[in-house]
Amino acid sequence: xxxxDSTPAEMHGSFKxxxxxxxxxxxxxxxxxxxxxxxxxxxxSNTIVLITAAVLQLAVQLLFFMHLREEGKPRYNLISLILGxxxxxxxxxxxxxxxxxxxxxx
Numbered sequence: 001x002x003x004x005d006s007t008p009a010e011m012h013g014s015f016k017x018x019x020x021x022x023x024x025x026x027x028x029x030x031x032x033x034x035x036x037x038x039x040x041x042x043x044x045s046n047t048i049v050l051i052t053a054a055v056l057q058l059a060v061q062l063l064f065f066m067h068l069r070e071e072g073k074p075r076y077n078l079i080s081l082i083l084g085x086x087x088x089x090x091x092x093x094x095x096x097x098x099x100x101x102x103x104x105x106x
Contacts, residue, residue, distance in 0.1 A: 013064070013065075017064055020064065021060055021061075021063070021064025021065055022064075024060050024064070025057060025060055025061070025064075028053050028056050028057045028060065029053075031049070031053055032049060032050050032053045032054075035049050035050075036050075062081070068081070
């Protein structure tokens with residue numbers, strides 16, 4: 001077997017950072033499930049809790065598992081992420097706009 005030498009610049013994460021990310025992801029998954037099942041919040045509050053947990057979950061995934069903060073220059077991963085988010089927002093907003101327009105027009 002070939003031994004691979006790794007420098008600190010090539011290392012992506014430690015066991016501790018993966019464990020913290022995993023536990024945080026589990027907590028951010030359980031909170032919305034329990035809130036919806038137990039009916040802790042009403043309509044708008046429930047939506048806010050779900051969206052907040054989803055955004056925090058995205059941040060945890062990007063920082064702990066995709067190592068976005070450890071990227072060197074140039075920041076190709078960050079640029080690709082921003083482009084993907086713009087495309088996602090356009091698709092979701094366009095779909096919602098079309099659905100709302102079609103319900104009003106009929």
